[in-house]
Amino acid sequence: MQADDYQDSLKRSLDKKATPWKSGVPQKEPMTNCQSCGSSILDRNNWGTRKDGRLSETYCIFCYRNGIFTEPKLTMEEMGWRIHRLLVQQGNMNAREAASAIDRILPVLARWREGSET
Numbered sequence: 001m002q003a004d005d006y007q008d009s010l011k012r013s014l015d016k017k018a019t020p021w022k023s024g025v026p027q028k029e030p031m032t033n034c035q036s037c038g039s040s041i042l043d044r045n046n047w048g049t050r051k052d053g054r055l056s057e058t059y060c061i062f063c064y065r066n067g068i069f070t071e072p073k074l075t076m077e078e079m080g081w082r083i084h085r086l087l088v089q090q091g092n093m094n095a096r097e098a099a100s101a102i103d104r105i106l107p108v109l110a111r112w113r114e115g116s117e118t
């Protein structure tokens with residue numbers, strides 16, 4: 001994962017009204033957000049890729065490449081802490097607001113919903 005790119009992606013996510021990060025509720029069309037980290041995907045180039053090279057349209061390029069998660073062992077909790085750190089660093093939210101948003105958003109994303117690794 002390229003941390004700078006990822007952070008940019010999350011920042012764009014925060015800048016957009018429609019994303020769950022700002023409102024604290026999942027948006028109506030969840031497939032515009034990565035179903036692993038929740039960042040919004042505005043540019044098709046930021047979608048992940050399937051094994052056959054087609055775009056995944058489910059996960060972003062930072063989470064999913066060539067049909068596999070870039071960090072397959074990552075847990076929802078670890079993802080939460082990672083995003084939490086980014087959100088607080090950016091100064092968009094204080095620690096409690098960020099934790100609260102993450103608690104609401106991450107569990108509804110496809111990667112974490114079933115409690116499965118795939």
Ligand SMILES: [Zn+2]
Pocket residue numbers: 034035036037038039059060061062063064
């Ligand atoms: Zn992602």
